Amino acid sequence: MSAAPLIIPAIDxxxxxxxxxxxxRMEDDTVFSDDPVAMAARWVDEGARRLHLVDLNGAFDGVPVHKSVVSDIARAYPNLPIQLGGGVRTMQTIEQYIEAGLTYIIIGTKAVEEPSFVTExxxxxxxxxxxxxxxxxxxxxxHGWANVTDTKxxxxxxxxxxxxxxxxxxTDIARDGMMQGVNVEQTVNLAREGGIPxxxxxxxTxxxxxxxxxxxxxxxxxxxxGRAIYEGSLDLGTAQRYLDR
Structure with a gap:
């Protein structure tokens, strides 16, 4: 693993x-663009070396909703690693996304409810x-953060x-989109205890x-x-250059 973390823009x-x-909260949204492919182009132009896509409707509905736009982004940047989460509940969905050109598929809810699915x-x-x-x-x-479980x-x-x-x-839900700073302690603790990057x-922020x-x-x-680069409190290129030093 590279010693320099990547700054990964989120396209939700x-x-x-x-x-x-x-x-x-689905009802508490800010629309930044009605053209996700153009938004991907912006972040690539600013130096992004990976993209993070989230199918929010898919996360709540349990099935992919944005396959066409996701495929459009992957097609536009065939050599760029792209990761996607939201609505990934079947092997068929994973296969379809990988065939569409995505590099990494994120399993969330299903990982909690059926850990063997991840292994498979x-x-x-x-x-x-x-x-x-x-x-x-x-x-x-x-389930799109709607249910908090009793699993650590x-x-x-x-x-x-x-x-x-x-x-x-x-993701620390309490801080997501709130511009309150990263929960460094919990994030590092999870990496150390879990043994996975x-x-x-x-x-x-x-x-x-x-x-x-x-x-x-x-x-x-x-x-x-996400919000930090969209609202301008963080410059993607500057942040990545700092990490690369």
Whole structure:
């Protein structure tokens, strides 16, 4: 794993538009663009070396809703690693996304409800599976964050230590979209205890968050950012150059 984490722009898809939610609430959204492909182009032009796509409708409905626009983005950037989550509940869905050109598929709710699905997916699609762990106060949340379970995030991560998972996207729901800073302690703790590289998500506000995460390049593989780069409190290119130093 590279010692320099990647800054990974988030493109959250809702009703065909590029939006950001606050704390995962579908009704509390800000529309940033009605052209997700153009938005992807913007972040690539600014130096993104990976993209993070989320099918928000898919996460809530349990089935993919934005396959066509996702395919359009993948087609536009065939050499760019793209990861996607939201509505991934079947092997067929994973296969279709990989055939469409995506590199990594994120399994979230299904990883909690049926851990064996992750093991099977890792066997079937080796090197392409990421587990998404969304947590509130350290406890796992599912179904588009609508349900908070009694499973500890660290315990869930440990379950997949030997499954062949590429990495874990860890999101602190309480901070997501709130511009309150990353929960560095919980993120690093999850990476250390789980033994799987972690992609930090939720709460990235400005360069101070990037500075706090940089020393943990041995276990933090990437940093997902959404609202901060959309609203301009963080410059993607500047942040990536800082991490690369």
């Amino acid at each position: 898809l809702k009703d065909g538009k590029c939006v950001r939610l606050k704390q995962g 997916a890792c066997r079937e699609f080796a090197g392409h599976i990421i587990v998404g762990i969304d947590a509130k106060d350290g406890m796992v949340a599912t 995030a660290t315990e869930l991560a440990k379950r997949f230590a030997d499954a062949g998972v590429s990495s874990i996207v860890y 972690v992609i930090a998500s939720g709460g990235v 400005d360069m101070s968050d990037i500075e706090l995460l940089k020393p943990y390049g041995d276990c933090i593989e990437g940093i997902i950012t």
